[in-house]
Amino acid sequence: MKLSKIFLVLFLTQVIHIGCVKKQVEPKTIARKKSDSIDFAFQTEIKFAKGFKVINHARHKEIIVFHPETRDTLSVYITALHDTSLPDNIKTKGIHISVPAQTIACLSTTHVGAVEILNLHEKLIGAGTPEYIWDKKIQNRIAQGKIKEIGRGMGFNLEKIVALEPDILMQNYMDKTDVDGNLTNLGIAVVYNNAWREETLLARAEWLKLMGLLFGKEQMADSIFNKVVCNYNEIKNTASKAERKPTVMYGHDFKGVWYLPQDKTYSVEAIRDANANLKTAGAGSKSLPKSFEEVFEMYHDAEYWLSTHSKIQDMDEFLSTNPRYGEFQATKNNKVYLNNKREKPDGGNDYWESGINRPDLLLKDIVKILHPELYPEYECIYWKHLE
Numbered sequence: 478m479k480l481s482k483i484f485l486v487l488f489l490t491q492v493i494h495i496g497c498v499k500k501q502v503e504p505k506t507i508a509r510k511k512s513d514s515i516d517f518a519f520q521t522e523i524k525f526a527k528g529f530k531v532i533n534h535a536r537h538k539e540i541i542v543f544h545p546e547t548r549d550t551l552s553v554y555i556t557a558l559h560d561t562s563l564p565d566n567i568k569t570k571g572i573h574i575s576v577p578a579q580t581i582a583c584l585s586t587t588h589v590g591a592v593e594i595l596n597l598h599e600k601l602i603g604a605g606t607p608e609y610i611w612d613k614k615i616q617n618r619i620a621q622g623k624i625k626e627i628g629r630g631m632g633f634n635l636e637k638i639v640a641l642e643p644d645i646l647m648q649n650y651m652d653k654t655d656v657d658g659n660l661t662n663l664g665i666a667v668v669y670n671n672a673w674r675e676e677t678l679l680a681r682a683e684w685l686k687l688m689g690l691l692f693g694k695e696q697m698a699d700s701i702f703n704k705v706v707c708n709y710n711e712i713k714n715t716a717s718k719a720e721r722k723p724t725v726m727y728g729h730d731f732k733g734v735w736y737l738p739q740d741k742t743y744s745v746e747a748i749r750d751a752n753a754n755l756k757t758a759g760a761g762s763k764s765l766p767k768s769f770e771e772v773f774e775m776y777h778d779a780e781y782w783l784s785t786h787s788k789i790q791d792m793d794e795f796l797s798t799n800p801r802y803g804e805f806q807a808t809k810n811n812k813v814y815l816n817n818k819r820e821k822p823d824g825g826n827d828y829w830e831s832g833i834n835r836p837d838l839l840l841k842d843i844v845k846i847l848h849p850e851l852y853p854e855y856e857c858i859y860w861k862h863l864e
């Protein structure tokens with residue numbers, strides 16, 4: 478049930494007064510493991526992402542998340558191992574989180590991918606629209622009642638979140654409300670993950686390290702990410718050896734509007750790293766609305782069409798959404814591809830789940846489409862040819 482902001486504030490105020498705030502007064506006692514101390518000593522560095530940074534100290538770490546629009550500080554988190562006593566001047570710098578955290582609830586399936594790759598399945602206890610999640614282990618835990626629904630679509634159920642009491646509630650800045658601070662007072666740290674606003678695939682994937690910082694998986698996250706970077710660069714280098722550079726069109730019509738990406742967006746960067754030409758909506762890091770006529774002028778003779786259209790199974794269904802799609806050269810030449818190869822019938826697409834953390838595979842898929850001769854034995858994981 479969606480609640481207005483006013484009702485949410487009143488509700489949380491009542492909860493605090495009737496005693497739920499005791500979670501702050503009586504924090505959980507978690508035994509510290511030697512492995513936790515070893516991992517915490519690891520110096521996490523952020524090399525690609527612009528949306529957050531980490532400052533490593535001897536006994537604590539500062540995680541600073543920036544607002545994607547203004548680059549002002551959106552939130553600060555102070556992490557320290559369980560049973561670590563920090564002076565007030567340190568703790569008051571931001572939201573204090575004892576690590577490793579024990580539980581998490583994610584409002585977006587895009588954040589669940591990090592849970593999967595870091596093998597934190599048992600830590601996830603709440604999710605928004607959980608049936609959209611692709612991962613089989615997590616689906617099994619949902620069926621067993623171990624993961625609860627905390628929201629639908631863009632909305633969330635505050636009462637369920639409070640009752641669930643996760644250590645971490647992960648969401649993006651668009652979900653920020655006036656009650657986030659009250660949740661923190663109840664012992665639920667609201668952590669903002671804005672990976673989707675990064676400008677490159679590698680920068681977006683580096684937010685995996687945020688999950689590592691929260692759950693004592695810093696070294697693991699760093700190792701996985703470094704391998705992905707190495708793979709990505711190798712694939713990019715292979716693509717640069719292609720004999721020709723095809724032209725690509727990207728996106729699709731949505732209710733009469735076509736949102737075209739600007740130059741500094743991860744979709745544009747991936748296509749260019751795959752050694753292809755793509756006309757964009759100009760300088761910037763957003764997607765801008767364009768009319769069909771404007772798009773047709775730009776893309777009518779493009780050789781390939783990469784679309785993120787969901788729930789489309791064949792060309793007939795694709796053309797039924799807009800008959801004018803058939804006017805593009807890419808459609809006439811049967812070179813239309815969709816990123817929904819791993820899409821569930823009831824919604825949810827693994828492209829936006831595991832794919833977030835595997836930019837190397839996302840790039841390899843595009844290279845396979847545009848330069849099939851470079852990877853003759855490879856089969857696309859996330860993209861499919863529309864027939």
